[in-house]
Amino acid sequence: MLLLHLARKSLTNRLLTTSLTALSIAFSVALLVGVENVRTGMRESFSNTVSGTDLVVGSRGGTIQLMLYAVFGMGSPVANISHDTWKEWDEHPAVSWTIPYALGDSHRGFRVIGTNDSFYEHYKYRGGQPIAFAEGRAAQSVFDVVLGAQVAERLGYVLGDRISVTHGMSAVGFMNHDEMPFEVVGVLEKTFTPVDRAIYVTLEGVTAIHMGWESGGPPMPGDEISAADVLAMEEVPVSQITSFFLGAESRAYTLQLQRDISTSEDEPLTAVIPGVALSEMWRGIGYAEDGLLVISGFVVLVGLLGMLVSIYTSLDARRREMAILRALGAGPRRIVSLLVLEAGTLSIIGALLGVAFVYVGLAALQPWLEGQFGLQVPIQALDGMQLMYIGTVIALGFVAGLVPALKAYRTALHDGLSVRI
Amino acid sequence: MVTDTPLCIDARDLSFAYAKGPPVLDIPELTIRSGERVFLYGPSGSGKTTLLGLIAGVLNPPPGTLSVLGHDIGALSSAARDSFRASHIGYVFQMFNLIPYLNVRDNIALPVRINSERKKRLTGRLDEEVASAASHLGIEQLLDEKVTRLSVGQQQRVAAARAILGSPELIIADEPTSSLDANRRHAFLDLLFANVADAGSTLLFVSHDLGLADQFDRSLSLPELNRAGE
Numbered sequence: 001m002l003l004l005h006l007a008r009k010s011l012t013n014r015l016l017t018t019s020l021t022a023l024s025i026a027f028s029v030a031l032l033v034g035v036e037n038v039r040t041g042m043r044e045s046f047s048n049t050v051s052g053t054d055l056v057v058g059s060r061g062g063t064i065q066l067m068l069y070a071v072f073g074m075g076s077p078v079a080n081i082s083h084d085t086w087k088e089w090d091e092h093p094a095v096s097w098t099i100p101y102a103l104g105d106s107h108r109g110f111r112v113i114g115t116n117d118s119f120y121e122h123y124k125y126r127g128g129q130p131i132a133f134a135e136g137r138a139a140q141s142v143f144d145v146v147l148g149a150q151v152a153e154r155l156g157y158v159l160g161d162r163i164s165v166t167h168g169m170s171a172v173g174f175m176n177h178d179e180m181p182f183e184v185v186g187v188l189e190k191t192f193t194p195v196d197r198a199i200y201v202t203l204e205g206v207t208a209i210h211m212g213w214e215s216g217g218p219p220m221p222g223d224e225i226s227a228a229d230v231l232a233m234e235e236v237p238v239s240q241i242t243s244f245f246l247g248a249e250s251r252a253y254t255l256q257l258q259r260d261i262s263t264s265e266d267e268p269l270t271a272v273i274p275g276v277a278l279s280e281m282w283r284g285i286g287y288a289e290d291g292l293l294v295i296s297g298f299v300v301l302v303g304l305l306g307m308l309v310s311i312y313t314s315l316d317a318r319r320r321e322m323a324i325l326r327a328l329g330a331g332p333r334r335i336v337s338l339l340v341l342e343a344g345t346l347s348i349i350g351a352l353l354g355v356a357f358v359y360v361g362l363a364a365l366q367p368w369l370e371g372q373f374g375l376q377v378p379i380q381a382l383d384g385m386q387l388m389y390i391g392t393v394i395a396l397g398f399v400a401g402l403v404p405a406l407k408a409y410r411t412a413l414h415d416g417l418s419v420r421i
Numbered sequence: 422m423v424t425d426t427p428l429c430i431d432a433r434d435l436s437f438a439y440a441k442g443p444p445v446l447d448i449p450e451l452t453i454r455s456g457e458r459v460f461l462y463g464p465s466g467s468g469k470t471t472l473l474g475l476i477a478g479v480l481n482p483p484p485g486t487l488s489v490l491g492h493d494i495g496a497l498s499s500a501a502r503d504s505f506r507a508s509h510i511g512y513v514f515q516m517f518n519l520i521p522y523l524n525v526r527d528n529i530a531l532p533v534r535i536n537s538e539r540k541k542r543l544t545g546r547l548d549e550e551v552a553s554a555a556s557h558l559g560i561e562q563l564l565d566e567k568v569t570r571l572s573v574g575q576q577q578r579v580a581a582a583r584a585i586l587g588s589p590e591l592i593i594a595d596e597p598t599s600s601l602d603a604n605r606r607h608a609f610l611d612l613l614f615a616n617v618a619d620a621g622s623t624l625l626f627v628s629h630d631l632g633l634a635d636q637f638d639r640s641l642s643l644p645e646l647n648r649a650g651e
């Protein structure tokens with residue numbers, strides 16, 4: 001009782017230093033727990049880039065390469081998949097749906113993806129969130145264009161804008177005269193995945209872009225096909241795609257389907273399970289995470305040192321007080337308990353404050369982090385690792401009190417008592 | 422050996438020097454009987470505070486040279502000296518040594534709350550005793566004040582009240598009246614003597630004010646006792 005009373009009085013008496021110490025502990029705990037949260041957020045954001053898809057299929061090649069071009073829009077496919085092969089798998093009894101992707105074209109640095117309605121219906125990301133429209137509708141006719149959120153933002157396009165789409169990376173080619181038949185009919189909601197950085201057209205649209213390029217080079221003057229020509233066609237033929245996403249009728253078929261697709265005789269294909277591939281890739285590029293881990297390590301270290309220093313100095317400044325207590329009969333155990341109690345209380349208050357900072361900070365910053373970096377930092381209960389950090393901080397707080405306490409007791413009583421002004 | 426009045430303080434060949442300093446004290450003999458009221462004087466720097474510190478076990482005397490209430494102070498461990506002092510000695514320090522963050526009431530009550538033997542000797546309830554000691558010293562209206570807001574004389578009275586509470590067997594007062602006006606000084610001495618008489622305590626009182634000396638049983642001049650520095 002007496003101890004608690006003394007500890008409380010002495011802590012509140014030095015309110016400024018006490019709160020500064022508690023704050024410095026709080027900040028280091030907050031930083032620690034915060035960095036840990038960002039780390040999990042990064043990992044989860046990454047491995048949830050695409051979800052609900054059981055297999056990603058492309059022409060035979062490396063799984064990482066397939067993931068890169070099909071999911072992340074980086075690099076290019078090695079070969080195409082014939083329309084018929086895709087259709088075969090699409091109609092396979094174990095397959096519920098597929099989303100075809102026809103890649104290879106770009107518009108002002110953004111990828112153009114030819115796909116169909118299935119994309120808007122079945123593509124899922126981040127724990128099953130579907131594609132949604134900020135405005136407009138899905139691409140239906142051959143010259144309809146839907147923009148990813150970031151594309152619309154960067155290029156400043158709005159519904160009804162007419163744009164030209166070029167084949168490959170070249171700036172010349174089909175439709176590169178005054179006529180620009182592609183029209184923006186929809187803009188997607190932000191997803192913070194590569195979906196935001198692509199332009200969506202129909203499979204027929206991609207075919208139209210390529211008309212006249214059959215020889216492999218740009219169409220000869222006079223051979224160009226105009227938008228009117230395309231629109232006049234009864235049906236625009238689609239002969240090839242580059243990859244497709246696949247949802248199985250049941251999860252249980254996934255492995256069998258993967259085996260069947262990869263060993264199929266018709267056309268050499270590779271099928272990967274995106275969740276597995278993504279966590280494999282994260283392990284590969286996880287040095288970013290290691291970097292954060294190193295940073296949190298230093299944060300802990302600096303934070304604990306700061307805490308030790310501030311507790312140590314505040315207690316060292318109170319040698320006279322300790323001497324008085326001793327002179328009045330407080331034994332070593334009492335003095336040590338008092339100081340340890342004070343330091344421990346400080347570190348507990350600091351730790352709790354730090355955790356509060358994290359949650360308040362996360363609640364406040366979550367939308368900004370998401371909007372700015374596409375980083376979804378989860379607000380969740382503390383995990384074992386974080387609890388261990390916090391436990392260490394509190395334990396070290398108690399130890400930090402122990403050192404000056406023992407020192408205070410060792411210095412001669414008379415020296416402490418006769419400390420003058 | 423049993424005598425009619427036991428010795429409270431018994432020093433034989435007590436010598437003391439601060440670390441790396443010249444000897445401050447070298448006292449061949451000093452005895453004070455239990456219940457005696459002794460006035461100790463001497464010029465500034467002659468070692469009065471040092472002697473009181475040795476008796477209270479704040480300083481560490483050589484073993485076998487100083488016995489207080491039958492305890493060989495030099496032979497006790499430092500923790501044992503702390504608890505011995507707390508249970509048997511009330512010390513009014515020359516530098517009052519109040520705890521800055523406690524109010525007057527808590528400062529006065531502190532030694533009694535720390536030490537259970539001192540508590541046992543209380544005749545009434547703690548807060549009543551605190552209030553009565555405070556009112557005798559004229560600081561009853563300051564009980565809830567922070568000690569850092571008191572005048573020097575007021576602080577001195579708080580320190581005095583703290584020392585006599587729980588009637589310790591030996592009361593040591595190091596210039597406790599130096600900052601008091603004449604009225605307060607008399608009130609303080611009256612309270613001190615009343616307390617000492619009630620509890621049969623021994624009193625060792627240091628002052629430069631030789632006018633107070635005739636109110637005591639005995640006066641001692643430290644330079645006459647002390648061979649060091651001769």
Ligand SMILES: Nc1ncnc2c1ncn2[C@@H]1O[C@H](COP(=O)(O)OP(=O)(O)OP(=O)(O)O)[C@@H](O)[C@H]1O
Nearest residue numbers: 418439442445464465466467468469470471472515
């Ligand atoms: N902590 C210390 N370390 C070293 N020397 C000290 C210490 N305290 C006192 N002294 C020395 O011991 C001698 C006696 O000091 P002491 O305080 O006992 O004198 P005093 O008689 O109480 O004087 P005053 O009447 O001024 O209070 C002095 O010469 C002083 O310099």
Ligand SMILES: [Mg+2]
Nearest residue numbers: 469470471515
């Ligand atoms: Mg002195």
